[in-house]
Amino acid sequence: MLNKQHIINRFLSYVKIDTESDPKSNTTPSTKKQWDLANKLVEELKAIGMSNVSIDENAYIMATLPSNVEHEVPTIGFISHIDTSPDFTGANVNPQIVENYSGEDIILNTEKNIILSPSYFEDLLLYKGETLITTDGTTLLGADDKAGVCEIVSAMEYLIQHPEIKHGTIKVAFTPDEEIGRGAHKFDVDKFGADWAYTMDGSQVGELEYENFNAAEAEVTFKGRIVHPGYAKGKMINSMYYASEYINTLPKLEVPEHTEGYQGFFHLHDIHGNVEKTVLEYIIRDHDKDKFKARKALMQKVANDMNTKYNQDIISIEVKDQYYNMKEKVTPVMHVVDIAEEAMKQLGITPLIKPIRGGTDGSQLSYMGLPCPNIFAGGHNFHGRYEYVPVESMLKATKVICKIVELTQERYN
Known part of the structure; x- marks a missing residue:
C-alpha cells in the first residue's frame, strides 16, 4: 500500500525549491534554479533503484525501470516537467496542509485576508474529508507539475519494492521549461526509447486527454x-x-x-x-x-x-x-488511451476524457514520434495563489501509473 505521508513529504520537498522558468531567457533551462530540483531528482532516482539515470546539458532527466517479465512488452514512458509558471512567483513556497477538509472556506493568509473559498472554486467540494495542500496565499504551489513528478517517482519506487507487479521496460523523464512552451524542444525521443508515453500533467481526478489546442x-x-x-x-x-x-x-x-x-x-x-x-x-x-x-x-x-x-x-x-493538436497523432494508436482508461476504471476512477484547453509536452512529443496522452496529476487552480492539490488525488494518480504498466504487460502476454 502506498504511504500517504511519504508522498506528502516528497511533494513538499519539491515545491519548496523555486523552479520558475523565464520566457525571456534563451538558455535551456531558462533559469539556473531549475538545476536545483533536477540534480535532486537524479540522486533520488538513483536512490530508489532506477537504472540508466542520466541528465544532459539542458537538464533533461531520463531513467529506466527494466522489465521483470520474459515476454516482449512495448516500452512505455511517463513524463512530467520540473519548472513552474512565470505567471506568479514560485519563490519561498510555504505549503499549508488542511486535513479532513470540511467544505468551508480555507484562510490562506490571515494578514492579507486571502481566502480559498468553494463559493468561487466549486471543485473544492469534490474533496470534502480529504487532505489538501494549499499555498499561504503569497505564491503559487507548484503542483503543476511537481505533483506529476512526485507521482512518477513514487510509482517507480513502489514498483521496485513490489516485484510481484509484472511490467515491461518503463522509461521516465523530467523536462525543464514546459511552462514557456519549450519542454519538448530538446527532448531526445530516440534516447528515451519508448513506444508511447503519458504526461502526468492534468488536473482533476480522472482526466485523460488526447486532444489539445x-x-x-x-x-x-x-x-x-x-x-x-x-x-x-x-x-x-x-x-x-x-x-x-x-x-x-x-x-x-x-x-x-x-x-x-x-x-x-x-x-x-x-x-x-x-x-x-x-x-x-x-x-x-x-x-x-x-x-x-x-x-x-x-x-x-x-x-x-x-x-x-x-x-x-x-x-x-x-x-x-x-x-499542434496531438489528436492527429494519437488517434491511429488509440490503444494507448484505452489502456489508461481501463486502468482508471479498474481502480474505481471515472475517466474524464475531454480536450485540453492548453498544451503539454505531450502535444509536441506526439509530433516528434512519441504518442503521448495526458493524465491527471490532481492539482487545481494552477499558476496562482489559489492553487491546491488533494493528497488523495496524488495517491490515485500514482496507482494509475502502476496499473497502466501492469495492464500493458497483460495485454502483450
Whole structure:
C-alpha cells in the first residue's frame, strides 16, 4: 500500500525549491534554479533503484525501470516537467496542509485576508474529508507539475519494492521549461526509447486527454511618432491609440474568459508601449486546424486593413506556431488511451476524457514520434495563489501509473 505521508513529504520537498522558468531567457533551462530540483531528482532516482539515470546539458532527466517479465512488452514512458509558471512567483513556497477538509472556506493568509473559498472554486467540494495542500496565499504551489513528478517517482519506487507487479521496460523523464512552451524542444525521443508515453500533467481526478489546442504566439508592433504635445497637431502619431483600435477590432467574445470546451480564442497577455512604439503579445488557440489557420489570418488581415486605412506602414505582426493538436497523432494508436482508461476504471476512477484547453509536452512529443496522452496529476487552480492539490488525488494518480504498466504487460502476454 502506498504511504500517504511519504508522498506528502516528497511533494513538499519539491515545491519548496523555486523552479520558475523565464520566457525571456534563451538558455535551456531558462533559469539556473531549475538545476536545483533536477540534480535532486537524479540522486533520488538513483536512490530508489532506477537504472540508466542520466541528465544532459539542458537538464533533461531520463531513467529506466527494466522489465521483470520474459515476454516482449512495448516500452512505455511517463513524463512530467520540473519548472513552474512565470505567471506568479514560485519563490519561498510555504505549503499549508488542511486535513479532513470540511467544505468551508480555507484562510490562506490571515494578514492579507486571502481566502480559498468553494463559493468561487466549486471543485473544492469534490474533496470534502480529504487532505489538501494549499499555498499561504503569497505564491503559487507548484503542483503543476511537481505533483506529476512526485507521482512518477513514487510509482517507480513502489514498483521496485513490489516485484510481484509484472511490467515491461518503463522509461521516465523530467523536462525543464514546459511552462514557456519549450519542454519538448530538446527532448531526445530516440534516447528515451519508448513506444508511447503519458504526461502526468492534468488536473482533476480522472482526466485523460488526447486532444489539445493548436497554438501560436503573435507579436503585434505599432509605430508612432513623438513630438511636443503643444505642437503636435498633424505631426504626432500615438502608437497606443492604434494598438487600442487593433484590440477592439478582434472578436470581443473570442477570449479565454468567454470560451470553453472546443472554442478557441485570442488572448492578449501582455502590452507595453508609449507614444513612439507599442507592442501587443497574443497567444492564439483553437482545436480545429482550419479555424486555427483562420485566426492567424484574421490577425494579419486586421493589421493589413489598418495599414491601408491610414495609408502608412504603422503595424507589423509576427506569428509563430508553438504546438499542434496531438489528436492527429494519437488517434491511429488509440490503444494507448484505452489502456489508461481501463486502468482508471479498474481502480474505481471515472475517466474524464475531454480536450485540453492548453498544451503539454505531450502535444509536441506526439509530433516528434512519441504518442503521448495526458493524465491527471490532481492539482487545481494552477499558476496562482489559489492553487491546491488533494493528497488523495496524488495517491490515485500514482496507482494509475502502476496499473497502466501492469495492464500493458497483460495485454502483450
